Amino acid sequence: MVYRKDIIPFLLLLPTLAYLVLFLGYPLVQTFILAFTSDKGAFGNFQQLISTGEFWKTLKNTLLITGVVVPLQLVLALLLALFVNMRFRGYTIVLYIISIPLALSDVSAALMSYSIFAPMGYLNKLLLKLDIIQYPIYFFGFMFKTREFWVIVLTEVWRATPLVFVIILAGLQAVNKEYLEAADIFGFSAWQKFRKIILPILKPSILSALLIRTIFAFQIFGVVWLLAGRDIPILAGEAFYWQTEVNNAHMASAYALIIALVSLIISWAYLTFLKPAQGSTA
Amino acid sequence: MAQVRLENVKKYFGHVKALDGIDLVVEDQKFVVLLGPSGCGKTTLLRCISGLEKVTDGRIYFDGEDVTGLPPRNRNISMVFQSYAVWPHMKVYENIAYPMKIKKYEKSEIEKRVEWAARLLNIHELLDRYPAQLSGGQRQRVAVARAIVLEPAVLLMDEPLSNLDALLRVMMRSELKKLQERLGTTTIYVTHDQVEAMTMGDMIAVMNAGKIQQYGTPEEIYHKPANLFVAGFIGSPRMNFLEMEVQSKDGAVIFNSETLEIDCPKHLLDKIRDFSQNRVVLGIRPEHIHLSRVESAYPLKGEVYFTERLGSDTIVHFKVNEVRIVAKIPSDVILREGERVEFFLDLSKLHVFDPETGRNLG
Amino acid sequence: MLKKFLIGFVAVIVSLWFLTPVVLIVIASLTPSSDFYDPQKLFPTKLTLDHLYKLFVVLDGWKATLNSLEVAGISIGLSFLVGLPAGFALTRYVFPGKNAFRLSILLTRSFPVMIIAVPLLVLYIRIGISDTLLGVALAHTSMILPFVVLITSSILSGISVEYEEAGMIFGLSRFGAFAKITLPLALPGLAASAIFAFIMSWNEVFIASVLTLINRTLPAHILNTAMTSPDYFKFAAGTVMALPAMVFIFFTRKYLMSMWGISLK
Ligand SMILES: Nc1ncnc2c1ncn2[C@@H]1O[C@H](COP(=O)(O)OP(=O)(O)OP(=O)(O)O)[C@@H](O)[C@H]1O
Ligand SMILES: [Mg+2]
Numbered sequence: 013m014v015y016r017k018d019i020i021p022f023l024l025l026l027p028t029l030a031y032l033v034l035f036l037g038y039p040l041v042q043t044f045i046l047a048f049t050s051d052k053g054a055f056g057n058f059q060q061l062i063s064t065g066e067f068w069k070t071l072k073n074t075l076l077i078t079g080v081v082v083p084l085q086l087v088l089a090l091l092l093a094l095f096v097n098m099r100f101r102g103y104t105i106v107l108y109i110i111s112i113p114l115a116l117s118d119v120s121a122a123l124m125s126y127s128i129f130a131p132m133g134y135l136n137k138l139l140l141k142l143d144i145i146q147y148p149i150y151f152f153g154f155m156f157k158t159r160e161f162w163v164i165v166l167t168e169v170w171r172a173t174p175l176v177f178v179i180i181l182a183g184l185q186a187v188n189k190e191y192l193e194a195a196d197i198f199g200f201s202a203w204q205k206f207r208k209i210i211l212p213i214l215k216p217s218i219l220s221a222l223l224i225r226t227i228f229a230f231q232i233f234g235v236v237w238l239l240a241g242r243d244i245p246i247l248a249g250e251a252f253y254w255q256t257e258v259n260n261a262h263m264a265s266a267y268a269l270i271i272a273l274v275s276l277i278i279s280w281a282y283l284t285f286l287k288p289a290q291g292s293t294a
Numbered sequence: 295m296a297q298v299r300l301e302n303v304k305k306y307f308g309h310v311k312a313l314d315g316i317d318l319v320v321e322d323q324k325f326v327v328l329l330g331p332s333g334c335g336k337t338t339l340l341r342c343i344s345g346l347e348k349v350t351d352g353r354i355y356f357d358g359e360d361v362t363g364l365p366p367r368n369r370n371i372s373m374v375f376q377s378y379a380v381w382p383h384m385k386v387y388e389n390i391a392y393p394m395k396i397k398k399y400e401k402s403e404i405e406k407r408v409e410w411a412a413r414l415l416n417i418h419e420l421l422d423r424y425p426a427q428l429s430g431g432q433r434q435r436v437a438v439a440r441a442i443v444l445e446p447a448v449l450l451m452d453e454p455l456s457n458l459d460a461l462l463r464v465m466m467r468s469e470l471k472k473l474q475e476r477l478g479t480t481t482i483y484v485t486h487d488q489v490e491a492m493t494m495g496d497m498i499a500v501m502n503a504g505k506i507q508q509y510g511t512p513e514e515i516y517h518k519p520a521n522l523f524v525a526g527f528i529g530s531p532r533m534n535f536l537e538m539e540v541q542s543k544d545g546a547v548i549f550n551s552e553t554l555e556i557d558c559p560k561h562l563l564d565k566i567r568d569f570s571q572n573r574v575v576l577g578i579r580p581e582h583i584h585l586s587r588v589e590s591a592y593p594l595k596g597e598v599y600f601t602e603r604l605g606s607d608t609i610v611h612f613k614v615n616e617v618r619i620v621a622k623i624p625s626d627v628i629l630r631e632g633e634r635v636e637f638f639l640d641l642s643k644l645h646v647f648d649p650e651t652g653r654n655l656g
Numbered sequence: 657m658l659k660k661f662l663i664g665f666v667a668v669i670v671s672l673w674f675l676t677p678v679v680l681i682v683i684a685s686l687t688p689s690s691d692f693y694d695p696q697k698l699f700p701t702k703l704t705l706d707h708l709y710k711l712f713v714v715l716d717g718w719k720a721t722l723n724s725l726e727v728a729g730i731s732i733g734l735s736f737l738v739g740l741p742a743g744f745a746l747t748r749y750v751f752p753g754k755n756a757f758r759l760s761i762l763l764t765r766s767f768p769v770m771i772i773a774v775p776l777l778v779l780y781i782r783i784g785i786s787d788t789l790l791g792v793a794l795a796h797t798s799m800i801l802p803f804v805v806l807i808t809s810s811i812l813s814g815i816s817v818e819y820e821e822a823g824m825i826f827g828l829s830r831f832g833a834f835a836k837i838t839l840p841l842a843l844p845g846l847a848a849s850a851i852f853a854f855i856m857s858w859n860e861v862f863i864a865s866v867l868t869l870i871n872r873t874l875p876a877h878i879l880n881t882a883m884t885s886p887d888y889f890k891f892a893a894g895t896v897m898a899l900p901a902m903v904f905i906f907f908t909r910k911y912l913m914s915m916w917g918i919s920l921k
Contacts, residue, residue: 020745020749021745021749021751021754022745022751023741024741024742024744024745024749025741025742025745025757027737027738027741027742028738028739028741028742028761028801028805029742029757031738031797031798031801032764032798032801032802035772035776035794035795035797035798036764036767036772036798038775038779039771039772039774039775039776039779040771040772040775042775042778042779043771043772043774043775046774046775046778092670095666095667095670098663100660100663100664100667102667103667105671106667106670106671108906108909109670109671109674109675110670110674111905111909112674112675112678112902112905113674114905115855115898115901115902115904115905116678116859116897116898116901116902117858117859117860117861117875117897117898117901118859118861119859119861119875119878119879119893119894119897120681120894120895120897120898120901121677122894123681123878123882123890123891123893123894123897124677124678124680124681124894124898125677126887126890126891126894127677127680127681127684127890127891127894128677128680130887132692132693132695132887134680134684134698136695137695137697137698138698140695140696141695141696141698148695170673170674170677174674227768230768231768231769231770233770233861233862234861234862234875234879237879238879238882248768248770248862251770251774252770252862252865252866255773255774255777255866256865256866261774261775261777261778264774265774265775268768268770268771268773268774269771271768271770271771272767272768272771275767275768279763344825345824346821346824346825365824365829365830366821366824366825367824367825367826367827367828367829371825372825372826373822373825375818375821375822376818377816377818379816379818379819379821379822381819381822381823381837381841382819382841383840383841392826393826393827396826396827396828397827440826
């Protein structure tokens with residue numbers, strides 16, 4: 013490394029810093045300002061938001077989706093990672109197939125799911141053809157919110173499990189083979205090996221996957237918006253609605269701010285929970 | 295070809311004084327080795343000379359010209375890196391030719407010189423390969439070829455042999471040395487292997503803690519170590535050190551400790567008389583302790599404590615009244631542990647050091 | 657033997673679970689409407705490019721696709737232009753505040769991008785770039801840039817400094833050594849991260865939908881027209897969205913793990 017003392021590194025960082033301040037920092041401040049200005053004082057938007065009752069439904073839905081989706085993803089991803097990590101012949105192909113959803117947007121994932129669950133989708137046609145049902149089952153529409161909810165859950169699980177999977181698999185690959193061989197010598201059962209060796213080593217990966225997924229689940233938008241519209245209101249969806257359909261940037265900002273706040277709390281939890289664990293495995 | 299002169303060169307990394315005032319003159323066409331323990335600043339010094347590292351203080355001159363502020367490309371130097379740094383995306387030919395391409399040499403000239411360097415290093419058949427397809431030794435030759443192809447004023451090498459196996463290392467040692475003699479390029483060579491330093495260097499600069507402890511020929515370094523550090527660092531096994539008191543006895547000068555008494559040899563008498571303190575550290579190399587009486591030998595009786603057989607020699611650890619002394623003796627003498635023997639210190643090879651400053655009083 | 661069979665079985669089930677929806681939507685996008693509304697025909701008897709054609713030509717999908725490409729192109733170019741020097745500084749220099757910088761870059765990754773969309777719209781209206789592709793690209797860049805900084809720093813740190821230093825010894829300037837030695841060595845990794853950045857931009861729907869009305873990117877266009885279009889257009893749209901991403905992912909599969917590892921850290 014050359015010319016350690018001079019200002020070159022700062023010059024190199026400057027464009028990035030300037031850009032982020034301009035296009036991340038400034039809008040962030042603006043969001044605050046927008047959210048905290050209204051006809052009825054600084055907290056007017058939030059008062060309106062809380063008083064409508066819509067907000068609590070929104071928060072409840074977002075929490076519910078997060079609470080159902082994230083644990084499901086975790087369990088599935090853990091199983092998948094353990095499976096792929098067996099490194100059977102052709103496991104790279106399976107690995108590639110599992111990672112396909114990583115490249116897909118929520119929009120296309122939602123549309124794929126729609127192709128299956130639409131009134132004339134594959135599922136209904138299959139059931140009709142097998143004479144199991146006489147009329148198509150409707151999964152979408154405000155009368156079928158529960159069904160919509162489960163379709164959304166299924167779509168999210170399908171779409172984002174690979175993300176958790178990738179993180180956990182990376183953690184698994186760091187598990188030293190010798191630990192497991194030592195366990196074999198001591199006659200550990202497969203379950204004991206998992207409980208006593210693999211799981212503790214995986215803990216940091218699992219935690220980080222968990223919290224990252226939680227943050228992203230809180231920002232869920234495309235899938236819900238496409239499949240359920242505002243039948244199932246969610247935080248990001250409301251922000252979008254207030255901005256594009258009501259043209260009220262203040263309310264939209266208030267919603268956005270709440271998402272950011274929750275993300276911040278989760279990030280904070282992530283950093284405090286993970287710090288000691290990272291230190292001990294480093 | 296150039297003379298290199300360093301004047302009070304300092305390099306600090308924050309609080310770490312990697313180089314703490316280096317003065318060094320490397321004469322034209324000489325092969326100088328920087329030798330020292332890990333972390334003593336050898337690499338840092340080399341990098342300062344190359345210009346890859348900016349000095350904190352001090353000046354560097356090539357043939358009297360101040361190059362301290364010049365970037366590496368304007369110093370007419372070249373370098374062989376420890377990892378060789380042979381560019382992986384270029385074939386061997388391109389690697390060797392690239393320095394000339396940068397300097398816009400004629401194509402025919404480039405071809406001629408690559409040919410010359412490749413022949414010299416015997417890598418002619420490898421020109422069409424990528425570095426990934428070469429062995430460590432071959433890659434090292436490519437790095438050397440690239441370094442000499444432009445006949446630089448100064449050639450810098452940072453432990454170029456450390457990644458090779460023992461056999462290849464010995465072979466390359468003599469080849470590099472011969473090559474340098476043939477080309478006459480001023481060379482500064484970093485190593486922490488003292489055998490390498492002794493066999494290759496015209497001059498050796500022994501470094502420790504960012505300072506040059508001694509600068510001299512291999513013979514000087516070995517026979518007249520400037521201080522305790524050099525005396526202890528050079529030679530294997532390590533020199534024996536004995537803390538002693540200087541006393542007069544019957545008009546003669548003797549060194550005395552609770553358990554040992556040694557007469558001061560004549561060649562040291564004047565120096566000891568001039569020395570104001572009465573405590574000294576005696577140093578004697580294991581190879582200067584013998585089992586048979588030699589001239590100027592001083593007899594001691596001890597008990598064999600432990601032996602290490604190395605094949606050609608045997609290292610014997612004696613105990614003389616609780617003081618451990620190590621000797622190197624021919625392997626045909628068999629000593630059993632616990633055996634009491636008389637052995638002889640060759641006092642003409644005795645060194646005396648000031649325990650405070652470490653300076654060699656001889 | 658039994659174990660082998662079991663593994664094979666599970667592998668097939670897993671693969672089917674992840675592949676089937678993709679295959680189904682591709683088929684659906686090629687199904688003639690008559691076959692689609694025939695409950696007796698689970699799979700079409702013949703395939704048609706009709707829906708794709710209509711999506712592209714009649715429903716302006718072509719324009720939206722071009723818009724998406726343009727936005728992604730600008731975002732990638734801009735984020736590499738701005739971010740590459742920072743990534744280089746992070747790997748090749750020691751300076752005070754380095755860790756703080758890296759950490760804050762990491763933190764922006766857990767920052768919900770939707771929060772910047774609304775105020776940016778206000779700003780864009782003021783400076784006259786509302787409803788432009790440039791505006792969307794600028795916003796996407798702020799989402800991609802932190803990733804580019806981290807990934808380039810990781811790629812560059814995988815390339816020994818000594819290659820670059822050798823370049824400087826043998827006649828190149830500091831910048832020349834970077835451009836002529838390090839950059840070519842980093843190129844495969846940088847290309848992969850560019851593709852990754854492309855997918856980030858290509859898939860982003862919230863910001864694009866908020867910031868534009870007429871000049872919509874493909875996902876924004878789909879999001880805002882899908883609800884009112886016949887089903888088979890939705891499938892065509894989903895297919896068009898999915899295919900390029902999948903093709904690109906295929907070419908970068910070697911880097912897949914490390915990319916996601918970095919983008920999620
Ligand atoms: N870039 C750097 N930043 C901070 N300290 C450094 C840096 N480079 C070297 N040092 C410190 O400077 C001192 C000298 O290092 P240097 O690499 O020159 O040692 P060396 O003699 O080459 O050792 P070795 O034989 O292990 O290669 C060491 O204490 C080292 O930790
Ligand atoms: Mg070194």
